[in-house]
Amino acid sequence: MKELEALLLDVDGTLADSERDGHRxxxxxxxxxxxxxxxxxxxxxxxxxxxxxxxxxxxxxxERYRPPFDPPRDLPGFVAALHRAKTAHYTRMxxxxxxxxxxxxxxxxxxxxxxxxxxxxxxxxxxxxxxxxLEHSLAPGSSRWFEVLACGDVVPAKKPxxxxxxxxxxxxxxxxxxxxxxxxxENGLAAARGARIPTLVTVSSxxxxxxxxxxxxxxxxxxxxxxxxEVIAGDVxxxxxxxxxxxxxxxxxxxxxxxx
Ligand code: XBP
Ligand code: MG
Numbered sequence: 001m002k003e004l005e006a007l008l009l010d011v012d013g014t015l016a017d018s019e020r021d022g023h024r025x026x027x028x029x030x031x032x033x034x035x036x037x038x039x040x041x042x043x044x045x046x047x048x049x050x051x052x053x054x055x056x057x058x059x060x061x062x063e064r065y066r067p068p069f070d071p072p073r074d075l076p077g078f079v080a081a082l083h084r085a086k087t088a089h090y091t092r093m094x095x096x097x098x099x100x101x102x103x104x105x106x107x108x109x110x111x112x113x114x115x116x117x118x119x120x121x122x123x124x125x126x127x128x129x130x131x132x133x134l135e136h137s138l139a140p141g142s143s144r145w146f147e148v149l150a151c152g153d154v155v156p157a158k159k160p161x162x163x164x165x166x167x168x169x170x171x172x173x174x175x176x177x178x179x180x181x182x183x184x185x186e187n188g189l190a191a192a193r194g195a196r197i198p199t200l201v202t203v204s205s206x207x208x209x210x211x212x213x214x215x216x217x218x219x220x221x222x223x224x225x226x227x228x229x230e231v232i233a234g235d236v237x238x239x240x241x242x243x244x245x246x247x248x249x250x251x252x253x254x255x256x257x258x259x260x
Contacts, residue, residue: 004251005178007112008168008197011123011130013184013204016099016137019049020205026090027054030082038067046206052124052158052187055083087128094132101137102202104222104241109138111244113145120148122168122181124158127151147172160187162194169195177258180251186210198254200247203232216250
C-alpha cells in the first residue's frame, strides 16, 4: 500500500480565512483607487468566488454584472493593472498581520516538518500573496519549507480544473496516491479529486454550505487539542483535531479503497 509522502496545501480559505476580510477588501481598495465606484459586498463576493482567480473574477464581474464603466480598448491590460493594484493592497494587509493562520494549520505543518513529510502548495492565488502569507503569518523563511509553490497563472486552467495539482505532483515527482490535499472549497476539492489526490476539507466562512462528495472528511477546522474540530461529514473516529496520525489513517483508508 502506498505510504503517505506529502501534504499539498491550498491557501485561501485553508491556511487562512482570507477571502471576506482580505482579498475582498483589497479588490475594493483597488477599485476606489482607480476611480471606479465598484464595491463588492460580502454577499456579492460570495457569488463571485465561484470564479477562481482574481483577474478572471474581475472580468466575470464586468461581463456578468455590467457595472457603469467605459471599457478601455485594452480591457485585459486594464484588468491586469487593476489586479496588480489589488495584490499590492492584499500583500500589504498580510504584512500588517491582518491574515492569521486558521486553527491547527501551524501545528500540522510543524508536525509534518518534524516527521519529514514533504510539503507543497497548490493554489489559484498569486505568488506574491502566497509568499507574503507564509513569510508573515507562518514564519520568516517558511516559503522554503515547501518543495513547490504552485500558484495562479503557472497553469492554463485554474481550479476546479486539476491543472495546478497535476503541476505540483509533476514538480514533486509524486503519484497522487502518495499525497493528501487540504482544501476548503468545492472548486478546490474538484481540482484535487480531478488529479486523483485524496482530499481533506476544512470549510471556510464562505464554503460551509457547499457539497464535498468524495472528501476524506469535512471538518470546520483542523482543530487544536484545546479546541476540537466539528465533524461535518466523514468518519474520524474519536479524533479531536487533525494530526498526522489522523491524516495517515484517512489516507490509508482511501488508498485501500482505491486498490479494491
Ligand atoms: C482562491 C482564489 C484566488 C483568491 C484571490 O485561491 O480563487 O483567486 O480568491 O487571489 P485558493 P488572486 O483557494 O486556490 O488558494 O486575486 O491572486 O487570484
Ligand atoms: Mg481555497
